[in-house]
Amino acid sequence: MGYLLRSAHKDALRLYRDPVAVLLWIGIPLAIGALISLAFGGGGSASVPRARVLLVDREGTFLGGLVAGALSNAGGLFAVEEVAEEEGRAALARGEATSLVVLPGNFSEALLLEEPATIEVLQNPAQRILPRIVEETVSTLPDLVFYVHRLIGEDLRAMAAGPDEGTTFPDERIAEVSVRINRLVERLQGTLFPPVVDVEVVVEREDEQDEGPQVGFALLFLPGILVMSLMFVAQGLGEDLWREDAMTTLRRAAVAPHGFGAFLGGKLLAGAGVVLLVSAVFLGVGCLYLGVPLARWPAAAAWGGLLGTAMIAAMFGLQLVASSQKAGNVLTMMIVFPLLMIGGSFFPFEAMPGWMGAVGRLTPNGWALEHLKAILLGRADATALLAPTAGLVAAGAACFAFSTWRLRARYGGG
Template sequence: MRFVLATARKDLLRIRRDWPALLLWIGLPLMVGALLTLMFGGEDAGPHGTLLVVDEDGSLAGRFLTGAFQQGALAEIVDVEPVDLEEGGERIEAGDASGLLVIPEGFGQAVLDGEPATLELVTNPAQTIVPGILEETLDITLEGAEVLRQLFDQPLDQIVADSETEGFPADTVVASISTAFNQAAEDASAWLFPPPITLETVTTGDEESFDFARAFFPGMLILALLFMAAGLAADVWSERRQGTLRRAVSAPRGAGAILAGKWLAGAAALGIVAAVGLAAGRWLFGIEVALPVLAWAWMVLTGTALLALFTLVQLFARSEKTGNVLANALTLPLAMLGGSFFPFEAMPEWMVPIGQATPNGYALMRLRSILEGAVDPAVLAMSAVVAVGVVLFLGWLAGRRLRGFATP
């Protein structure tokens, strides 16, 4: 045991001397968390944009049109800002808004007269969600205006005709217009009250909005462990060049004790990165961690298993260059399939079982359940036994190969 601890201490000193790599491994979860926060902003994030309005008409119909973008939940998505034509054109050209709506002069009169009118909506091609919302809202609003114009056709025509006469309209004219509006409303009431289509919302359980940052966060933690394990495993080539590995395997303690010490040092370094990643997720990026100690322990265990896997790859490589190529060729597919680059929810259905069967994908599924506090103790215990078994089996294979690797 003293030999194992001495080997671990020696490797920890080597890791500390390579401080740029250590800082990179520690900083990887921080950089990834910052990027996730910038991209998705947490679970309260949603689409948001600005609609620039050039109202050259100033009529009630124009105000009704722009008011449609300021109702209900739409008001939380779209900010309506009045501008002149020159400023609006410059800002939409610079990508400073989601859309530019131009209401031409005479639009309100055309609505009253039942004549066609042209509106101009220029959208930002760099955005997708908010411009689509603007187009759909404008189409629905204009269709609604057309329906109202047809529904109240008679009283509106009378208003237009009387607006051309001088002075105030006679009381009889006002009464006839009111009567016409009331009659049109009564005729439409059979279709509107109650509406022919009813919407019923059924809640099947506690529904939460999809949190992109929380979905990516566990995968990014596993990705950090994956890269770190690949980097730590390459250290066997450094020790081989320096001759320390050849001297170590000639000692009576055996190759197994050497690997145990190296992996113990690697587990300590992985534990530091795991702690930094979990703390950053909780305190810097607002991602709740239900069982932080258990999550840390699972990350250290699975990180050690990945370290054992990459160590075996390096030991069977014919050269250091070949070992690095093999490690990279293994890391990238595992990261893509194992849910680090893309959450399993975003993968095709046929790819999900494959990704969850990879070593890092399997570790990711258990880590997500721990972070969410929905872990099954029996499943987690069996997973831990499997991980320990993998480390022991890979250690046995690596131990058999280490002596030949150290003395080429």
């Protein structure tokens, strides 16, 4: 026992003194996760970005206000502010707005008489997507004007021409135009605002979920990233056997009386500490950020630690099957990456085609990932985890026994 602990201490010290390797094992999955998360539109709690659109109405009529209102209601994408031209240009120059829309002085006349006019749209060059959306939205305005004129152009032109000099529009005339416009809108309502598809959305929620977080993409992705990280840590620690081989320390250990059991056991113990720490930190931060109740954190971290330890034992075995470090790397890569791909680490099962998700859940890492997810979402209690835990411990122990046997067969002694 003394040597086992001393051996673990030795390997822990070596890992502590080579932090770059450990950071890489954790950092690479995080980077991959961040990239995939970005590609899929970010985490569950992310809000939709809004464009700040500054509107300058050189004419200052109610039609400018109509344009502002129309933009504000365009899917909630724009936050429209009417500003003075100089102020708007300065704000855009400072990069404080997405676009500056300038309505010309003849805007009413152009709108009512269907005459040419230029609407200026100035864009913030630091932004790429939102200014384009503003531009596209504003560019639909001429089309809108065209169709309105086809429908009530005559009335608009009459209104634009104004009443006879020295008079006002008689009430009958105003009422007539209003009635015509109302009837037109009523007639078109069924076409323009059709309830074409009535989608009934029913959200089925289990009772337990009421206490838990909303299952966003980030929460579905977090366990997968952790499993990827654990696999990389396990792969790196497995490779350490080759470093010991190169340093000849493995040969010296072979002629020591304690033998390889305690030697490899110490390595596994040090590795278990690392994977437990990684799981605890990873899941701790994840729980805090994604709103998972902290009460689930210890069980999830323990499951992660156990899974990582079993993975290390498996990686020892794989490295010891290989004839050289290079062959060992190729072998583990050939196993690790397909497993990560299909086992829910690169893409959550929920985002996979049904058949692929079903296959992925059958892989060892996919199986473990589902249990981890269940713990985080509060769908697994202690009794339900007993059998999987026993299975994981048995698998790890079998891999460890195989690795020790391979080590003895290869290096003799011990």
